[in-house]
Amino acid sequence: MMKDVREVLYDSQAALRLVDSALLDMTGIAEETPAAPPVRSRTPQDADAIVAQGHEALVRMLQQLRASRSMLQKSELDRLAQTHDKLREVSSATETAATDILDGLERATAMVDELDALDGDSTPAPAAGVRSRLRDELFGLVGHMQFQDITSQQLAFASAVLSELEVRLSDLVQIFGAATDEGGVPEMGMAAAFDPSATTLDRETRQAVADAIVAGTGPRA
Amino acid sequence: MKFLVVDDSPTMRRILVNSLQRIGHSQCVEAGDGKEALEKFDSTIQFVITDWAMPNMSGLDLTRALRERPDAAGVPILMVTTRSVREDIVAAVEAGVNNYVVKPFTPQVLKEKIDAILASPATTG
Numbered sequence: 001m002m003k004d005v006r007e008v009l010y011d012s013q014a015a016l017r018l019v020d021s022a023l024l025d026m027t028g029i030a031e032e033t034p035a036a037p038p039v040r041s042r043t044p045q046d047a048d049a050i051v052a053q054g055h056e057a058l059v060r061m062l063q064q065l066r067a068s069r070s071m072l073q074k075s076e077l078d079r080l081a082q083t084h085d086k087l088r089e090v091s092s093a094t095e096t097a098a099t100d101i102l103d104g105l106e107r108a109t110a111m112v113d114e115l116d117a118l119d120g121d122s123t124p125a126p127a128a129g130v131r132s133r134l135r136d137e138l139f140g141l142v143g144h145m146q147f148q149d150i151t152s153q154q155l156a157f158a159s160a161v162l163s164e165l166e167v168r169l170s171d172l173v174q175i176f177g178a179a180t181d182e183g184g185v186p187e188m189g190m191a192a193a194f195d196p197s198a199t200t201l202d203r204e205t206r207q208a209v210a211d212a213i214v215a216g217t218g219p220r221a
Numbered sequence: 222m223k224f225l226v227v228d229d230s231p232t233m234r235r236i237l238v239n240s241l242q243r244i245g246h247s248q249c250v251e252a253g254d255g256k257e258a259l260e261k262f263d264s265t266i267q268f269v270i271t272d273w274a275m276p277n278m279s280g281l282d283l284t285r286a287l288r289e290r291p292d293a294a295g296v297p298i299l300m301v302t303t304r305s306v307r308e309d310i311v312a313a314v315e316a317g318v319n320n321y322v323v324k325p326f327t328p329q330v331l332k333e334k335i336d337a338i339l340a341s342p343a344t345t346g
Contacts, residue, residue: 098232106239139328142239146325149230150303153274193229193254193274198303200325206305207330210321213310 011068018060069173077173080166084159091155098148101141109138146200153198160194223248223265227258227283228272228301233324237270237301237331244332255283264292268335273302273313281316288317297338301326319344 112135119127224241226249228234238249250266252258255278258271269287271280278286280300287293300318304310310321319341320334338344 095232099235102232102235102239139239139243142236143325143328145232145236149228149233150324152230153303193276193279195274195303197306198324203323203325203327206323207326209305209307210310210323213307214314214321 011064011071014064016061018057018064021057072169073173076169077166080162080169083162084166087155087159087162091152094148094151098145102145105138105142105145109135112138150198150200153194156194157196157198160196222246222267223250225250225252225258225262225266225269227252227255227269227275227280229253229275230272233272240328240331241270243328244335246335254278255280255286258283259286262287262290262293266293266296268338269293269296269298270301271298273300273304273309281313284313284316284318295344297344299334299338301331 112131115131116128224246226234226237226241228237231253234251234253238251241247241249246268250261252261254275255271257277258269259278262269269283271283273280280302284298284300287296287298298318299320299322300313301322301324302313303324304313305323313321319338322330322334
């Protein structure tokens with residue numbers, strides 16, 4: 001059964017409190033009644049008790065930490081891997097959809113060309129005008145399909161962030177105990193090259209910045 | 222005029238090729254990254270349009286590599302990319318691109334930049 005991340009943190013916190021408490025106990029035993037008249041010299045039994053208490057506390061702490069490790073491994077790492085899969089699926093689905101839409105737009109444009117060819121010069125001006133506007137609309141839609149490339153880069157960026165988080169969690173799990181059962185962090189499999197700042201916003205402003213820089217450098221070849 | 226269109230996104234390559242055809246440039250060769258572009262580049266290529274962020278070899282490295290080749294040194298290069306940080310644009314210009322288009326672009330902007338490059342003395346001369 002998977003535990004919520006808050007429960008994992010709560011358990012880890014509880015384990016650390018246990019250690020803290022055990023350390024306090026041990027300090028208490030070690031510094032017991034320093035001002036009391038004649039300090040009783042410690043017996044081997046006292047030392048045994050301290051060691052036994054310390055050992056018991058460490059065992060309990062390790063058990064808690066192992067439990068936390070196991071929960072982190074099972075719940076959070078699994079969930080991250082699922083999120084990777086989902087992002088990959090979305091990226092792939094938009095790529096397929098974009099291809100299909102582009103196919104359709106190209107077919108539609110070809111049909112408008114066909115209509116033009118069929119009518120030849122006999123086409124009434126209004127009909128020719130409508131076809132011309134339709135062709136422009138279809139071409140505009142082709143341009144709008146750039147969203148696919150940009151969102152794909154945004155998804156790749158989100159995946160990279162998740163991958164980093166996954167590596168850190170995996171490292172944390174390994175600190176708690178044995179190596180992960182899955183044999184490390186799974187590969188993302190998404191495009192490695194992306195622009196983390198890819199956006200569809202402020203196109204004109206960004207183009208104006210580029211134009212100013214290019215204009216300032218003079219012609220190149 | 223023969224174009225080499227370089228972008229790792231098949232959708233983007235298609236949009237670029239479509240846009241080029243629309244403005245009368247029907248001869249296009251496509252490449253998915255800088256490395257493939259270098260392999261496909263030959264003396265018949267007269268214009269390069271490249272993305273920046275690509276696996277294997279970026280558009281920036283492709284530009285630098287082309288500028289070092291005697292047969293490509295004078296070929297116009299237009300960078301079409303989502304990268305729009307000032308430092309990136311300066312780096313691209315310093316690497317040797319002739320002009321820079323920010324994605325998402327409009328067909329008008331693409332045409333304007335291609336026309337400007339072709340009309341510039343550095344290209345025509």
